Structure formats: C-alpha cells, structure tokens
Amino acid sequence: MGKNPDIDEAYAMTSPDEVKALYRTWSHSYDVGFGEGQGYQLPREVATAFIGAGGQGPVLDVGAGTGLVGTFLHRMKATPIDGIDLSEEMLELARLKGDYRGLSACDVTQPLTGLDGPYQGVVSAGTFTLGHVGPDALGHLLKVAATGALFVISVNAAHYASAGFEAAFAELGDRITDRCTRDVRIYDDRADDAHSDDMARLVIFRKA
C-alpha cells in the first residue's frame, strides 16, 4: 500500500487557516475513507481509557472533529458531552450524530470562553499532534475543568518530547495529580504501511 496523503498533509500544517482548509476538504470522507479505511482506533482508545479511569460527565472533547470520541463516550454513558473544534465543517458532521450537548467552533490555542463548564472530564484524540495543537493549550483546558477533573489527552508519541509535551507536563507541577501515560496504536492493521505502527501516548491525569 502507498502512503496516505491525508495523514501526511495533516502533519505538515503550519497555521490554523491551513488546518481549517484541510478539514473543510477532508470532512466528507473522514469517517469512512480515513476512520474505517485506515482502521483509526484512537477515539475508542481514548474513550475506553477515560471510562476505565473512572471518568464521568460533563466532558469536554477537544478537537472533536466529526464526533468519533463522542460516539463512544455516549455509548458508555459519560454524558453530557460538549465538543470544540477549529473546523465548522467537521463539527457539522458531529452535530448530525446527536451524541453531543453542545458543539462550538473555536481555537483551543486561545483562551476558551462561552463553554458550559466546569467539566469533570476532558478528552482529546488526534488533536495534540504534529501540525495541529502543541502543549501551550493545556493551560486553557485546565481553566475550564473542575478540581479533580479527569483528563485523557492523546499526544503523537514520536513527537512527545521534541514538541515540548514532556517538559510542559513536568512544568504543570502540582497543578495536576496522578499523571500516568500509556502508549497505544493509532491505527489497526488496515492502515497504510507508512503509518500502521504510529503510536499515541495517552496522558492521563487529574486537575489538582
């Protein structure tokens, strides 16, 4: 199998406008062409880790996209779920699934306003990665979370240290507790050869 241009293109983004343009085009084929075609299993891994660690609603799904994480959380009764994403086109598809209480278009690298928090849970799949969101957004998320809120954030494992996540989590110090990590495969065996071994690091912690 050849390389998947969508995944590589996504990793190469350098600005929010580029990200918006990419997902405007990608949204319609995302669930079937990418999600099913590449065996994209990270949303299920994030939702399962959240429930396994005792997570409950209200939950904020960061970079909710077409709502793949919300589908699993809703099925596992972790509700209500709100979602935020840069791409209105991705959110429109999530809206159609009916798993979310609220979905709003915003940039998580900027201060978050107008959300229905504080949240007991914050989850994210596939958004803290190359060309997308870096560790600076973590501070904004802590502000909308309740004390004791459970976070399950996936970070592209290959870039965890080089993109500054290792240092950023260490710098959060006593603002977070119970931090642990678990590496999971992003895709199953349906993925293109170039990405079938890609790993995400799930960072699981609570707001102190």
Ligand SMILES: C[S@@+](CC[C@H](N)C(=O)[O-])C[C@H]1O[C@@H](n2cnc3c(N)ncnc32)[C@H](O)[C@@H]1O
């Ligand atoms: C690979 S998709 C993951 C979507 C969904 N979580 C999933 O697992 O299917 C990454 C998502 O992050 C969103 N995103 C990228 N940068 C963002 C930002 N700065 N603020 C909010 N969302 C962002 C994109 O619009 C896209 O929907």
